[in-house]
Amino acid sequence: MTTEEVILSRTGGSPLLSLTQVAEILHRSPEGLRITLSRDNDIARSLNSCRVKIGRRVFFRVAGVAQFIDEA
Template sequence: MTATFATLKDKYSVLLTLTQLAEILDRSPDGLRISLTTSRSAWARSINATKIHIGRRMYFRTEQIARLIDEEFSASNG
């Protein structure tokens, strides 16, 4: 378990809501929702790959989001 995942899991849970993900990414929930539905960029595809639906609600897997954050951080510092 990475430190990023441990931190996110402790603060949120194993699943993130769109609002929580927007908070983590420092974006507005509506802006993030629109970006994820209309953008064809690599980051949007990566985040959408973590998405699951439970009933009508949309969640994102915290572990995979943490992995994406870690990969982005290591790529920018690498």
């Protein structure tokens, strides 16, 4: 199984992840991940590229998160 398939099976098959779900996958606190994403660093650039805003909510594409994990 690929990383993307594992994430999809663990999160119910939705192609988008909330910030809380991404933090859980990366073993970080949601607030810590929020702070990391607000800075200018490699992690923020990689994860912000797969960020999607729907209204006021922020989601992340599973494919982008899986690619980030595979490259790390």
